[in-house]
Amino acid sequence: MPKSELELPYRIEVLSVLDETGHLDQALEPELTPEMLPRLHRTMLLGRRFDERMLSLQRQGRIGTFPPIKGQEASQLGAVAALEANDWMVPCFREMVAQLWRGARLENFLLYYAGFDEAVAIGAEQHDLPVSIPVASQLPHAVGLAWSIKYRNQPQVAMTFFGDGATSEGDFHEALNFASVFQLPVVFVCQNNQWAISIPRHRQTHSRTLAQKALAYDMPGIQVDGNDLLAVFRAAREAVERARGGGGPTLIECVTYRMSVHTTADDPSRYRTDAEVEEWVKRDPLERFQRYCIDKGVLDQTRIEQLEQEIAAEIQEAVGRAEAKMKQEPDPMDLFEHMYDQLPRTLVEQREAFTRQLAAEREEARHG
Amino acid sequence: MAKMTMVQALNLALRQRMEADDSVIVLGEDVGRDGGVFRVTDGLIDQFGENRSVDTPLAESAIVGMGIGMAVFGLRPVCEMQFSGFSYQAFHQIESHAARLRRRSRGRFTVPMVVRAPYGGGVRALEHHSESREAFYAHIPGLKMVIPSGPRNARALLVSAIEDPDPVIFFEPKAVYRAFREEVPEAEERLPLSRSQLVREGRHVTLVAYGAMVRPTLEAADQLQAHSGIEAEVIDLLTISPIDDELFTASVKKTGHAVVVHEAPKSFGPGAEIIARMMEKSFYYLEAPIIRVTGYDTMFPLFAREQWYLPNARRIARAVQETLKH
Numbered sequence: 175m176p177k178s179e180l181e182l183p184y185r186i187e188v189l190s191v192l193d194e195t196g197h198l199d200q201a202l203e204p205e206l207t208p209e210m211l212p213r214l215h216r217t218m219l220l221g222r223r224f225d226e227r228m229l230s231l232q233r234q235g236r237i238g239t240f241p242p243i244k245g246q247e248a249s250q251l252g253a254v255a256a257l258e259a260n261d262w263m264v265p266c267f268r269e270m271v272a273q274l275w276r277g278a279r280l281e282n283f284l285l286y287y288a289g290f291d292e293a294v295a296i297g298a299e300q301h302d303l304p305v306s307i308p309v310a311s312q313l314p315h316a317v318g319l320a321w322s323i324k325y326r327n328q329p330q331v332a333m334t335f336f337g338d339g340a341t342s343e344g345d346f347h348e349a350l351n352f353a354s355v356f357q358l359p360v361v362f363v364c365q366n367n368q369w370a371i372s373i374p375r376h377r378q379t380h381s382r383t384l385a386q387k388a389l390a391y392d393m394p395g396i397q398v399d400g401n402d403l404l405a406v407f408r409a410a411r412e413a414v415e416r417a418r419g420g421g422g423p424t425l426i427e428c429v430t431y432r433m434s435v436h437t438t439a440d441d442p443s444r445y446r447t448d449a450e451v452e453e454w455v456k457r458d459p460l461e462r463f464q465r466y467c468i469d470k471g472v473l474d475q476t477r478i479e480q481l482e483q484e485i486a487a488e489i490q491e492a493v494g495r496a497e498a499k500m501k502q503e504p505d506p507m508d509l510f511e512h513m514y515d516q517l518p519r520t521l522v523e524q525r526e527a528f529t530r531q532l533a534a535e536r537e538e539a540r541h542g
Numbered sequence: 543m544a545k546m547t548m549v550q551a552l553n554l555a556l557r558q559r560m561e562a563d564d565s566v567i568v569l570g571e572d573v574g575r576d577g578g579v580f581r582v583t584d585g586l587i588d589q590f591g592e593n594r595s596v597d598t599p600l601a602e603s604a605i606v607g608m609g610i611g612m613a614v615f616g617l618r619p620v621c622e623m624q625f626s627g628f629s630y631q632a633f634h635q636i637e638s639h640a641a642r643l644r645r646r647s648r649g650r651f652t653v654p655m656v657v658r659a660p661y662g663g664g665v666r667a668l669e670h671h672s673e674s675r676e677a678f679y680a681h682i683p684g685l686k687m688v689i690p691s692g693p694r695n696a697r698a699l700l701v702s703a704i705e706d707p708d709p710v711i712f713f714e715p716k717a718v719y720r721a722f723r724e725e726v727p728e729a730e731e732r733l734p735l736s737r738s739q740l741v742r743e744g745r746h747v748t749l750v751a752y753g754a755m756v757r758p759t760l761e762a763a764d765q766l767q768a769h770s771g772i773e774a775e776v777i778d779l780l781t782i783s784p785i786d787d788e789l790f791t792a793s794v795k796k797t798g799h800a801v802v803v804h805e806a807p808k809s810f811g812p813g814a815e816i817i818a819r820m821m822e823k824s825f826y827y828l829e830a831p832i833i834r835v836t837g838y839d840t841m842f843p844l845f846a847r848e849q850w851y852l853p854n855a856r857r858i859a860r861a862v863q864e865t866l867k868h
Contacts, residue, residue, distance in 0.1 A: 311607070318610055319611040
């Protein structure tokens with residue numbers, strides 16, 4: 175057979191709706207209802223202020239290590255805003271704003287990062303998985319949920335989040351491959367924040383985009399300006415509608431930036447310059463969306479100031495409630511909770527030994 | 543009652559659970575059209591279709607990871623690892639998620655999933671096809687680790703594993719798959735995933751074994767009885783974790799002597815756990831050091847030498863005579 179070429183009709187869409195200079199492409203502007211816009215803005219602002227407050231609490235030693243989301247508000251909020259409440263959301267660990275939108279409570283973030291297991295409680299009606307720390311390992315779970323949705327013929331979709339680093343993991347490729355082979359209703363949202371701790375995006379993959387990794391699986395891949403909430407929402411809504419309509423999975427790459435540290439245990443001065451961060455500050459997603467809302471007439475400076483006060487008070491109350499709980503000694507017996515449906519005898523014995531040990535320690539403490 | 547091999551008995555368990563409950567889904571490599579490389583899932587695709595007996599792409603992590611998502615949704619996935627030697631590619635899904643999701647979600651999400659995998663030597667196989675690494679899984683909190691020894695208990699344990707609300711790793715001794723037949727009743731039977739079984743009564747020494755090692759252990763017991771009048775009590779562990787230490791500690795209190803048998807490597811193997819519990823709970827009844835008859839802390843050899851690696855009735859009988867010298 176002579177040498178020939180197989181032409182594959184592949185392309186990567188790159189989407190921007192509202193750029194950093196404030197230029198709006200009206201033809202691409204998604205329809206967001208007048209009720210939706212202020213809700214999105216408020217959640218974004220709340221996320222930003224809460225993130226700042228958590229960082230300060232961590233620096234004061236009042237909570238433990240946590241991963242700030244600063245700079246990534248639009249890329250995660252724009253994506254989850256396209257979901258219905260009973261769609262499945264499968265996060266990694268840097269989706270605080272998305273989780274707030276989905277009904278998570280401020281004080282639970284504080285308690286979780288202060289080391290209290292009980293803070294991860296998920297409401298019976300919520301379709302949100304808990305955070306998943308091992309990178310990319312949650313993607314196959316979204317695939318399993320989507321497989322089940324299809325099997326049970328439910329009108330749901332699953333959406334999962336991960337970073338640029340995750341695209342190097344085997345689970346990323348396995349999940350995309352399974353989702354494509356079974357044509358499942360799942361949306362893969364990559365928050366490409368340019369850094370996987372100290373490894374820059376170009377050392378993570380030689381590919382020009384992360385979105386193009388979808389092409390190997392014959393799935394639509396789109397790269398969007400992740401600091402443009404309108405672009406992210408537009409792409410996510412299209413992917414969710416396609417998934418719900420039986421059109422299979424989509425990979426969305428949100429090009430964004432981690433303006434803060436990887437976690438509070440990280441020192442970015444070892445691997446990146448302030449000048450680089452400054453460049454991205456100019457593309458701040460919050461500022462951009464706020465200006466859009468003002469232009470749309472759903473927000474003005476007075477309302478923003480009012481909101482800042484409301485949000486400060488809301489955060490303060492949450493910190494108060496969380497710290498009141500932190501002051502109480504956690505129940506040590508919780509170690510043995512939620513291990514199995516029924517605690518096996520081997521664990522019952524260990525729990526009994528632990529109870530005796532605690533009693534002995536309390537007795538010793540009483541007698542000095 | 544029909545006489546069945548372990549492969550047929552496992553197939554019966556899957557078929558009846560799938561008939562009773564449409565949330566039971568079998569998935570893995572070659573489990574559908576091919577019926578599994580050992581034919582454990584044979585015919586399921588014809589009876590239940592390709593949505594219930596799912597041929598997946600070749601990726602162990604995604605098979606188990608997808609199973610976790612299915613279980614969270616409310617299905618009861620039964621994932622097949624073609625050989626336990628390939629299950630390590632799914633290890634982090636099992637350790638990081640299957641075992642932890644109940645705790646991590648404070649009980650909101652559970653993982654009622656079974657991961658089946660053929661394990662063990664003695665079938666003249668290639669590298670990675672003969673190991674016994676049950677200790678890896680037995681060491682993980684939040685899991686159950688089960689190993690049947692014969693057709694009838696394999697069927698009953700698999701039914702229980704599928705119905706269990708928590709994740710179960712289910713290792714199948716491939717040396718036993720077609721080695722012998724047993725009567726297996728048509729009506730579903732269940733065995734608790736927390737109980738060992740007394741399979742031979744005796745008063746001189748306690749032998750603890752599981753999986754493919756139960757048969758050579760019983761053979762050794764018969765030889766000892768016939769040639770030396772030694773009456774060995776044999777306990778089949780059935781569930782490795784959570785371990786049932788009641789039966790074997792009670793037995794040691796009666797016999798004062800014990801030998802523990804497994805084909806897994808000696809150091810840090812299940813035998814170490816069994817003996818530690820004998821020391822904790824029946825120390826004052828022991829009359830001699832406990833002996834382990836196990837695989838060596840070496841690579842499992844290619845099969846020309848596997849007979850020297852695997853414990854057999856002679857090695858077990860010698861260990862019994864050794865411990866009874868005291």
